[in-house]
Structures are given as structure tokens and as C-alpha cells.
Amino acid sequence: MSDEIEKIVVKFLTNGANEKELEKLADWLKTKDNVLSFDRFVKINYALDMNLNEFNSENVKIALMKKKRQDRSTIFKLKIRKIIRYAAAAIIIFGLGYFFRDNIFNAPNETAPVIVDTNKSIEPGSDNAILMLEDGSQIALGNGKSFQNQNANSNGEQIVYKKEGGKTKEVKYNYLTIPRGGQFNLVLSDGTEVWLNSESQFKYPVSFIDGEIREVELVYGEAYFDVSPSSEHNGTKFKVHNSFQDIEVYGTEFNVKAYKDEFNVYTTLVEGKVDVEVGDTKQSLVPNEQSNLNIKTMSIDVAVVDVEDVVSWKNGIFSFKGKPLKDIMKVISRWYDIDVIFENKQLETITFKGVLGKDQNIEEILMTIKTLSVLKEYEIVDKTVILK
Structure with a gap:
């Protein structure tokens, strides 16, 4: 990945890329090797740093902490859709850290959530x-x-x-x-x-x-x-x-x-x-x-x-737009062949806007929700996920 493309990727992640840069990124992502490079770059420099709470870019940190994604112009949305279409396999890594809350979830912001995991990793379908x-x-x-x-x-x-x-x-x-x-x-x-x-x-x-x-x-x-x-x-x-x-x-x-x-x-x-x-x-x-x-x-x-939101599943992406967590977990439960229990019933109606990759394991998806301080705790028992 060249320095120029790397800078455009960071701008894209922070909603700072202009129309010309988005077009260039979309063209670059048309090749399989570039999609893999994009995937590796974001996982290493974006998702991993998020989990360590250390960020290579202050702009990325700001983007992660934003409560709502700022509106973009119609042309920008079209360019982003083009990028997603050419880079479906790579863009899914946003599930690790580019997952948004609507209205701050209308839920209390708990700190230091605890995760209990009593089972081996549940792999995707x-x-x-x-x-x-x-x-x-x-x-x-x-x-x-x-x-x-x-x-x-x-x-x-x-x-x-x-x-x-x-x-x-x-x-x-x-x-x-x-x-x-x-x-x-x-x-x-x-x-x-x-x-x-x-x-x-x-x-x-x-x-x-x-x-x-x-x-x-x-x-x-x-x-x-x-x-x-x-x-x-x-x-x-x-x-x-x-x-x-x-x-x-x-x-x-x-x-x-x-x-x-x-x-x-x-x-x-x-x-x-x-x-x-x-x-x-x-x-x-x-x-x-x-x-x-x-x-x-x-x-x-x-x-x-939004048609692309509805049909994204066939391209390896779960795209949720203002969906309650109960509906989201129903979709996820089918793909991972798991049962989901809401021990905390208040979580059922919390709404999300974001993108998850269908090739992530269930722990990665739950970690995404945990990172946003929505869950205090979850537990995996055999093939049942309990949200607390």
C-alpha cells in the first residue's frame, strides 16, 4: 500500500475523504490484492489499536468516539457505496470497531464491561x-x-x-x-x-x-x-x-x-x-x-x-440501520446457529446503525458491542449467548 493510498484510507475512516479521494480508493479496491492489503492495514492499525486503547491517528480516535456519524453529501454516499461494493470482503472489518450508536443507544454508559466466555470460539456460517x-x-x-x-x-x-x-x-x-x-x-x-x-x-x-x-x-x-x-x-x-x-x-x-x-x-x-x-x-x-x-x-x-442495507447479506455483510438489538441478534443467531437470551430485557430495544462482517466469529461481534459500553457482561454457554 502506497503512502498516498494509506492517507486516503485513514481519511475515509474518519469521514474526511473528498470526492476525488473516494473515487481513487474505489478504483484501487477493484483488485483482490488491494482488498487484502486494505483488510490487513485496518485490522492492524485501526481495530487492534482500538482494543489496546492506543491510536496511531488522533483522527481515528476521534472517529471512534463520535456518538453519531456526521451526514455526508449525496455524492459522498454514492462513492462510499461504490467502495463497499468493490471491497465487501475488506470493509467488513468495520465490525471490529466502526459500529455506531443511534442517540447514544438511549442507554446508560457503563464503564469497564466484564465479559464471561465459557466456550470455544463460535465460528461464522x-x-x-x-x-x-x-x-x-x-x-x-x-x-x-x-x-x-x-x-x-x-x-x-x-x-x-x-x-x-x-x-x-x-x-x-x-x-x-x-x-x-x-x-x-x-x-x-x-x-x-x-x-x-x-x-x-x-x-x-x-x-x-x-x-x-x-x-x-x-x-x-x-x-x-x-x-x-x-x-x-x-x-x-x-x-x-x-x-x-x-x-x-x-x-x-x-x-x-x-x-x-x-x-x-x-x-x-x-x-x-x-x-x-x-x-x-x-x-x-x-x-x-x-x-x-x-x-x-x-x-x-x-x-x-435503502436497498443496499437490505441485500448486503448476500455480499458477506450485515448492514444494520436503526435496527433494535433484538432483531439484530435474530439475524446473527441464524448465521452462527446459536440461541440468544436477553437477561437484560432493556437491551432488546436499543437501536444500532453499523456494519458487521459475516466472516467474524461471534466473540468479535460481541466485543464490538462491548466496546461501545452497551453490554456490561455476556456469557457463552455451549451455543447459547446470554446478554446481560
Whole structure:
């Protein structure tokens, strides 16, 4: 890393970089080697110094102690998003020390928090899935496991179905189930790409019938879709079904969150257009809009959201914006396959704004919260985290 880039990195961390510098940093981070250099630099000179309470830069110290991140201009936000897009693997280290509190958490600022750790390190999730074939047999997919049959092949991180050839007369379905602590990527026979989050199940045809609606089902969980457009498939529509709603797709990218233990189904549009259908109600979405279906009342609301915040999970990042700790820990519990107990119930409603990396172990994440003096104590017993 050159001296010039090093200075820009420090400026970026302290919100002091101008537009030209942010552009230069974004371009520099396009290469893998530079991403690794960025990662090492920040971990050594930023996160480590934070934990030792010794800072190489007074500006970094000031940035860490700020209670709220200052607003930036629209162009600066766009540049920062570009950096995050090119450096997702590196930017996640902000979870070690670049985690912000909203309104000082509206909580007392305790000093010298005590941490009790009675267990070995709980590691993050990984590429992991169970594939159920049309004959009912099950195949474990994941890192280091390859699989191939007449319809699909997997390298352990992704399963790809053969492109449609000829005319399929009978639809045969496969299921891909992602356990807690897992994630997986899938390419359907029509070229549609699907990312599945932890604790999800997806039902889909091995091959679609030519000329008929391409239909899949998110049984439960969360999925990001990049749908192959109808124009490439003789005008055939694409639909995503769920127990509570149907989505008609027009060649687009969107995210659906429909967990079994939640009372809301969220559909967030990134590009293109979708229609969300709930009974006789149809709601169209445009990019940056999110529909929120309350499954208790079956009412649906639409709001403008920060799309990158919603879909960051597929890029290896947890991005939280004003979320209560209870909701944050629910997301984290799925990824680390842990249970979370709030011994101190007041912690449940504390809200956060910040970024965490999905490749951090659970101690690093809890240390981040501890550094901000939110927790007096936490305890890890087997695979249960107790917040005190």
C-alpha cells in the first residue's frame, strides 16, 4: 500500500475523504490484492489499536468516539457505496470497531464491561445446503463437496442446473434447504440466479416447461433473485410463490424475506418491476421500494428503503440501520446457529446503525458491542449467548 493510498484510507475512516479521494480508493479496491492489503492495514492499525486503547491517528480516535456519524453529501454516499461494493470482503472489518450508536443507544454508559466466555470460539456460517432430488434422495452440499448428476453440478459453493434444451413435458421438482449457519447460491435451468440465506427452503423445477409460466416457491426464509427476463424465454412469465403472497416478475432483481418465526413478509425491489399479489390485492413496486405484508392482518404497506442495507447479506455483510438489538441478534443467531437470551430485557430495544462482517466469529461481534459500553457482561454457554 502506497503512502498516498494509506492517507486516503485513514481519511475515509474518519469521514474526511473528498470526492476525488473516494473515487481513487474505489478504483484501487477493484483488485483482490488491494482488498487484502486494505483488510490487513485496518485490522492492524485501526481495530487492534482500538482494543489496546492506543491510536496511531488522533483522527481515528476521534472517529471512534463520535456518538453519531456526521451526514455526508449525496455524492459522498454514492462513492462510499461504490467502495463497499468493490471491497465487501475488506470493509467488513468495520465490525471490529466502526459500529455506531443511534442517540447514544438511549442507554446508560457503563464503564469497564466484564465479559464471561465459557466456550470455544463460535465460528461464522459457511456454504452449506441439503439438496432433495425428485426421487426423495438427499445430498449434502457445501465447501469441499462436489456433486454432479444428469441435471446439475455443484462445486460446493453453488449448484448450477443445465440450460433448457428440448421440450420438458413433466415438471420435476428439487428442494434446496439451507440450515442455520448456512448459505448457498443456485442457478436455475433458465439462467435465473438465486442466493439463499440461512434457515431457508426453496422449491424449483429441474427444468421449466417451454411456453408455460416459470414458477418457483420460497417455502420459507430469505432469497435474492436475479431473474432471467421473459424476452429470453418466448415471453413466459416468472412467478415466486410463498404461503402468503405471490410475486409476478418482469426480468428483475429483488429480495424476499419470509421467515417462519416472523409475522411480516418483505419484498424489496432492486431493479426492474414486480407485482406483489395478496389475495385480490396487487401492489406494484419500483426500484428502492419495499412491500411489508403483515400476515396477521394480511395488510400490505409500501415504503422507500435503502436497498443496499437490505441485500448486503448476500455480499458477506450485515448492514444494520436503526435496527433494535433484538432483531439484530435474530439475524446473527441464524448465521452462527446459536440461541440468544436477553437477561437484560432493556437491551432488546436499543437501536444500532453499523456494519458487521459475516466472516467474524461471534466473540468479535460481541466485543464490538462491548466496546461501545452497551453490554456490561455476556456469557457463552455451549451455543447459547446470554446478554446481560
